[in-house]
Amino acid sequence: MDALADALELTGAGRADFLSGSGRVEERSVAAPTDLVPRQLPPRLMSFVGRTEEVGVLDDVVARVATDRHSDAGTVVVTMSGLPGIGKTALAVEWGHRAASRFPDGQLYLNLRGFDAKNEPLSSGEALRELLTSLGVAESKICRGLGARIGQYRTLVSAMRILVILDNVVDPDQVRPLLPVGAGSAALVLSRHRLPGLVAQVGAVPVSLGVLRPAEACQLISSRLSSSARARDVQMEELQPLVDMCSGLPLALALIASRAQLDPGAISEYAARSVDDQTGLAVLSLGDRSTSFESILVRSIDSLSKEARDCFILIGLGASSEFSIAEVASLRGHGRIEARSLIDELMDASLVQAAGGGRMTLHDLLWEFVVREAQREVPEDVANLCRKRLLDYLIHNAVAATATFAPHRTRPDLSQPAVGVVLEEFRTPQEGRAWMESTLDTALAAVGHGVGWGLLAEVAWLAEGVSAYLDIQGRWTDLLTTEEAALRAGEMLDDAQIQALACRRMAIAQARVGEVASAEDSARRAIRLYSRFGDISGEAHAHRLLGGLLEESCAHESALEHRREALSRFEILGDEAATAMALNAVGWSHALLGEFDVALDYCLRSTDTATRLGHSRSIAAAWDSVGFIARSIGDRARAENAYDHALASWRASGERYYLARTYESVAGLRAETGDQRGAIDALETALDLYDELGSPEIDRIQGLLAELADSTAREDEAGRVCGTGVSGRRDIGSIPAVPQTLAPKASIKGSRPGDR
Known part of the structure; x- marks a missing residue:
């Protein structure tokens, strides 16, 4: 026993107690009575569904448990973590029942009360007392000191093959003395925290639970309702809004099913209430605080440090349930390192999950909770400052990111960001695009919320910051929505500059979604506004925009007039980048009027x-124009070379929509030379690009492919350029309606209004 006491590092009174007559294990009833095998697992759920992957992990783990009591293999430990209500206990109990035969000496279950609203967490000493009692040790024979009790427990279970489920563990120190020792045993340690200490120190296998899949969520609800005679007539369609509200959280789904079982007639009311984004927590209350999702959540939050709790609540001031470390740092006004530490604590508590790409996310119900708590707890002036910093972060970094992949675009003259805002560093276009892609949804949400927050100027500049990327990616509905918000903000501020810029950007989106008349109105309004406050550059861009829109309406003479107005202003200003685009636009207008020699001169300049x-986008647009002109005068070799240049530059710029349009022109060129297979390949590439963008062009391209496959003779297309009688046009064989051959979109020809 002295050797055992040394191994346990017992000293002082604890060692004396362990070695005394009252503490010597051999003098106590250490072994459980042979006729008592503890089977303490709670009952299995009748409605357990899903978790196939996690059960597989546990099965693999139990396969490592030794079947020989005298094996040298150690105890297998699994940590199971996840947010409150994710179903940790249900999974552990279900699996414990399935694997019971592997543990013939018993299965123990102990709630350590780590997140109990009424009671303190169970101490290691008290937990050991309960475990020893479960194993048949009489109360009078349980050692008094903690060290002695640990030794007594380990000695007792060392020759056993048992499963121990330790639920609601608060930290590794609480549970470490409770782990069984020796071969043939396993421990499942359940916690809202990830317990990395156990993974590092005892080699625990970590299992993190996520939400149920939609089909599994419906299965859980259905199985619960089918077991209730009162609720069997409830249709799943009625419950779908409630199921969606739960976002796959098992506890929330169980509470909804309980609602339906207790009061089937009221289920429609609950479903209607769930449509309101702010009623989820109320619907998930049954009047029993011990099972209310909100009360369970509060207990997790109360276990956080003050700093982490405050950070969690501040996240509710943001625009989206998804965020980055830099966004949280900016929201709080402190650096990344501190924000990273606090987010780590929130992730360890399973309140925040990784969303990929360096971003984090909250479950929908947690998001609802923190939004409400932020409204309750954070003073209005503090909330305004936090949100101002968040929008400053999004604005300044969106503008900086855009400069990497659209360097020709004029950067807005922004004021300095608020103190505490994190500024990213973008060294390549790829880094700029990656940041924009990962942050875009949050930025769009911030535009939507910003007007209500009273941050009107910030809304306008954030809309400008994301406009180039939205246009490049073909997200024109989003572009239209953001610019409508920017225009509304400009009108509320009575700021003509903001209104003019919003009108210009809005016209792009309106044209792209087929609202050409509205787009022309927006462009003309922009010209008037720019002229009113003397912004020559803005006025020039608006003229160039209107020229492109008039071309859409086949008003080529008027389009050329506005493009010349734009070119003259850009030349006066000495803006070479804008001049390059305007030269191409003027050249393209001449080409549409059949004036190919003049057109070629402008486009080559x-x-x-x-x-x-x-500037890759301007290079691409100009070479695309040269390709069209060369085709029109019969110089197919030059056209092919020009299109090759255009394709390479569109790829470099990331402009998938315009890359697709040039592939259409390539298809037409190949058809002219009898390369039907090559034409089909080019159209299929264009179709794939349009499909990625969700473009309405898909149906048109599919129709062209069908016609090409039929190899039907096509009419001469020379007279079909908007009825303008373009001369020098060549017959294109089996493709009757390749857009750049027939009526190329002005936006491809350097008249894109978004190029600033």
């Missing part, structure tokens, strides 16, 4: 200027 500046 554009390619020279754009190439010298290194």
